[in-house]
Amino acid sequence: MTETxxxxxxxxxxxxxxxxxxxxxxxxxxxxxxxxxxLQNDEALFAGAFxxxxxxxxxxxxFGHLRLPTMIASYAGTLKAWPYVPIFRLFGSSTWSAxxxxxxxxxxxxxxxxxxxxxxxxxxxxLAATALLAADASFVxxxxxxxxxxxxxxLLLVAGLVLLxxxxxxxxxxxxxxxxxxxxxxxxxxxxxxxxxAGLAAGALMVFPRALRLRLTRRNAAIAVLSLLIGAxxxxxxxxxxxxxxxxxNARFSSEGFxxxxxxxxxxxxxxxxxxxxxxxxxxxxxxxxxxxVEALSVRVSRxxxxxxxxxxxxxxxxxxxxxxxxxxxPAGKLxxxxxxxxxxxxxxxxxxxxxxxxxxxxxxxxxxPHVFAGVGLAEGSRRLGRAGLPVLAAAxxxxxxxxxxxxxxxxxxxxxxxxxxxxxxxxxxxxxYLRTSPARHMYVPDWGIIGSLRLLNGGKLPLxxxxxxxxxxxxxxxxxxxxxxxxxxxxxxxxxxxxxFDGDKxxxxxxxxxxxxxxxxxKLIADRHSRPIFQVYRYVALAP
Numbered sequence: 399m400t401e402t403x404x405x406x407x408x409x410x411x412x413x414x415x416x417x418x419x420x421x422x423x424x425x426x427x428x429x430x431x432x433x434x435x436x437l438q439n440d441e442a443l444f445a446g447a448f449x450x451x452x453x454x455x456x457x458x459x460x461f462g463h464l465r466l467p468t469m470i471a472s473y474a475g476t477l478k479a480w481p482y483v484p485i486f487r488l489f490g491s492s493t494w495s496a497x498x499x500x501x502x503x504x505x506x507x508x509x510x511x512x513x514x515x516x517x518x519x520x521x522x523x524x525l526a527a528t529a530l531l532a533a534d535a536s537f538v539x540x541x542x543x544x545x546x547x548x549x550x551x552x553l554l555l556v557a558g559l560v561l562l563x564x565x566x567x568x569x570x571x572x573x574x575x576x577x578x579x580x581x582x583x584x585x586x587x588x589x590x591x592x593x594x595x596a597g598l599a600a601g602a603l604m605v606f607p608r609a610l611r612l613r614l615t616r617r618n619a620a621i622a623v624l625s626l627l628i629g630a631x632x633x634x635x636x637x638x639x640x641x642x643x644x645x646x647x648n649a650r651f652s653s654e655g656f657x658x659x660x661x662x663x664x665x666x667x668x669x670x671x672x673x674x675x676x677x678x679x680x681x682x683x684x685x686x687x688x689x690x691x692v693e694a695l696s697v698r699v700s701r702x703x704x705x706x707x708x709x710x711x712x713x714x715x716x717x718x719x720x721x722x723x724x725x726x727x728x729p730a731g732k733l734x735x736x737x738x739x740x741x742x743x744x745x746x747x748x749x750x751x752x753x754x755x756x757x758x759x760x761x762x763x764x765x766x767x768p769h770v771f772a773g774v775g776l777a778e779g780s781r782r783l784g785r786a787g788l789p790v791l792a793a794a795x796x797x798x799x800x801x802x803x804x805x806x807x808x809x810x811x812x813x814x815x816x817x818x819x820x821x822x823x824x825x826x827x828x829x830x831x832y833l834r835t836s837p838a839r840h841m842y843v844p845d846w847g848i849i850g851s852l853r854l855l856n857g858g859k860l861p862l863x864x865x866x867x868x869x870x871x872x873x874x875x876x877x878x879x880x881x882x883x884x885x886x887x888x889x890x891x892x893x894x895x896x897x898x899x900f901d902g903d904k905x906x907x908x909x910x911x912x913x914x915x916x917x918x919x920x921x922k923l924i925a926d927r928h929s930r931p932i933f934q935v936y937r938y939v940a941l942a943p
Contacts, residue, residue, distance in 0.1 A: 413521035417512035420525075420532040421505040427532075427806060428501040428542035430692070434813040435676065436826040437493045439847040441545035442854040443470055445491070447479035449858030453850065456636045468586075468632035472643045475586040475632055478550055491857045493827070497542055500549040504541035507549075508532050510556040511766050517563055519730035519774050522781075526795060527773030531766045533799035535669030535709060535806045536758060543676065543822070546759035547588065552766065554584035555594055566609055574618060575625040582629020589633060589644050590754075593747045593763065597740035605736045652752035659755035663745060666761040667715065667768060669805040670707040675758075677809055678816040682928040685815050693814045699804075700811035707808055709801035714794070715768055718775025730778040737771040740764075772798070817928045820897035821847045825932035829891070829924045830855040832935065840888035844907050846899045848891055848933070880914045883907075883938045889921065890938070894931045911938050 446453015447467040454467035454476065467476050481499065489495040508528050516524035531537055541549045558580040565573035584591040602610055627634065637644050665671040673679055688694040718734065725731035741764050748755035748763070755761065776794050780787035818824060830852055833841065841862050843849045849862050882888060892904045908918055916938040924933040 413516065413525055414512075416525055417509060417528050420512075420528045421508045424508050424532040424538060425501050425505045427538045427803075428497070428504065430810060431539070431542055431813070432494055432497050434810070434824065435543055435818050435822050436824040437496060437851045437855060438543065438545050438822050439850040441543055441547075442496065442850040443474075444476065444479040444482065444547070445854040445858070446470065446850065447476040448483055449491075449853050451849070451853065451858075451862055451864075453853070456632075456640070458632060458635055469636045472636075472640070473589040474547070475588070477583055477587040478544075478547055486857065491854050493855070496854060497544070500544040500547075501542055503549045503553045504537070507541075507552045507556050507766065510553070510560050511770070514556060514560050514563060515733070515770060515774065517567075518733050519778065522791070523730055523733075523774040523777035525773075526777040526791065527766070527770045529795050529799050530711065530714070530769040530773045530802075533802035533806075534711060534765075534769065535802050535809065536666045536671055536762055537765055538806060539672055539676065539809065540758060540762045546762070548759060548762050548765075550587050551584060551591060551594075551763060554580050554587065555591075556766065558584070559598075566613060569613075571618070571621055574613075575621050578622045578625035579629040582626040582631075585626075585630040586633045590760075590763065593744045594740075596747060597743040600743045601736040601739040604739055605732050650752040651750055653750055654752065655756060656749055659749050659761075662756060662758065663761045663764075664712060666758050667712040668708040669711065669802055670709075671758040671761070672809070673707050673812070674819075676818060676822050677812045678819055679812070681816050682930055684929055686817070686928045688814055693810075696807055696811045696814060699807050703804050703808075705808060705811070706801075706804050709805045710798045711768065711772065711802065714772040714776065714798045717794075718772045718779075721775045721779040724782070725775065725778050728778060730774050734771050734774050734778075737767040737774070740767050741771070817926055817930070820893060820932060821899060823897075823926050823932045825924050825926040825930075826851050826855070829933045829935075832922055832924060833860055833891070836889060836935075838887055838889040840882070840885060842882060842888060842890045843892070844890065844903045845892045846903075847893070852891075879910055883911050883914060883916050888937065890918075890936050892934055892936075894923070894934055897932050912941075915941050917941055 443453060447470065452467075454470055455472065456469035457465045457467045459465050467479070469475050470479070482496070485495055485499060508531055511531060512524045512528045514524075515527045537552075540546060541552070558577045561573045561577035561580065564570070565577060581591070581595065584594070633644065662671065688697055719738075722731065722734055722738075726735055744764055745755070745761075748760050776791055780791035780794075783790055826848075829848075833852065834856060839861055841860055843852075843862060843864050849864055852860055852862060890907070893899065895904070898904065911917065918936045919939045920934050920936045922935040923931045924935070925931050
């Protein structure tokens with residue numbers, strides 16, 4: 399990958415200790431948000447691999463008897479799901495036990511990025527890149543609330559690069575096999591990792607052609623391909639049986655929304671991409687007061703910085719771009735060019751793919767290369783300033799990282815004052831607690847955004863069923879729908895009208911019920927921390943004669 403010599407090993411302390419502190423900073427940042435944001439449906443989707451009702455698309459038979467789910471969707475595998483089986487058995491299934499492992503994965507990504515960049519560009523550049531990543535609001539929020547999912551994508555990308563760098567330095571085939579096996583796992587986790595592979599290949603071909611010629615033998619190519627295929631075996635098996643469904647269903651060229659996708663990328667770099675989506679911008683009718691010193695401090699800091707929702711990372715990238723002509727012949731400069739090519743290639747793929755790139759969960763797949771590009775550029779540029787370089791670099795990092803922390807604090811302050819939006823609502827926990835006490839033998843969920851979260855929070859013990867929502871639009875299933883509506887041991891769970899994700903789902907159910915002679919009767923309204931009714935639990939009763 400690179401034409402530099404290995405950096406000598408040093409004793410623990412100095413740069414590694416600082417990098418470890420950045421990992422701890424990242425972990426603590428994410429930990430603060432866990433109780434304020436409810437478990438989102440897509441974030442909990444992986445639990446459908448092992449909790450009922452089943453939520454997987456494909457499975458493989460192991461040893462002729464055991465059948466294991468392998469694909470959650472045509473583009474997403476169950477790699478994330480299986481480590482949670484022992485985790486949930488040990489700690490129970492909850493928002494905390496779902497999010498803490500992903501925070502640990504994010505902290506590991508920060509550490510491995512330090513290891514990778516240090517080997518190529520030195521400790522100063524590595525610390526700059528890891529500091530920028532650890533303080534990036536978009537990275538913290540999308541990793542902690544991993545609905546993309548993206549946490550494993552980042553970890554596997556950087557881990558694979560670390561192993562391939564070790565292969566280049568040592569020539570040991572084990573590192574080559576390990577790196578490409580990890581890339582195969584990343585493909586299984588999310589087929590969109592093909593974007594990253596294309597970016598890595600383009601960067602390596604254009605920046606490190608000599609290193610590629612040195613290591614690209616037939617034997618090494620065979621090891622790389624075989625290891626990649628082994629890691630991606632579940633994805634390959636699925637596409638063999640389903641006639642390339644992953645690619646037929648998701649790979650469609652379109653230039654529609656190009657400017658919108660560019661705006662999403664810029665907002666993601668700024669860190670403010672989740673205001674209005676995860677966190678409400680509008681205050682509730684009765685704002686909730688701060689209940690502890692942390693919340694009160696967050697609100698005060700928010701006001702001191704005029705409720706700032708944007709960070710300076712994009713401008714750090716612009717400054718690094720301006721420095722690139724003076725740095726590109728250095729090892730650090732080559733790493734910057736590699737990062738730039740990776741970002742351009744990956745983003746162009748999402749920009750010209752129909753339905754991709756319009757959300758932060760896609761834009762953030764460029765991470766952590768914006769931080770590598772900016773961090774390495776600032777660090778290498780500071781070397782040109784002699785003794786003044788370190789103070790100038792420290793000041794620049796404090797400004798950029800500080801702005802990221804200000805944006806993170808603004809998320810917390812708005813969660814305290816305004817709360818999360820309906821799809822991230824903290825009302826999901828009291829809803830879950832209420833349903834655990836319900837004697838109902840059937841719990842029908844006609845609206846999107848509920849069933850996955852409830853399945854995880856209750857360990858698959860609730861008798862959840864999405865069927866009536868589908869039945870309502872299927873005339874052939876009218877009899878089954880009426881039977882479900884008339885069941886005395888059934889309840890229905892939906893958002894309140896103003897919080898419905900897909901307008902009209904409950905209205906269609908109610909219309910069907912009226913035709914069959916029934917009306918809805920609300921049993922319980924579930925409110926969020928700010929006293930806004932978010933969910934309604936109801937049943938259908940016979941109309942009066």
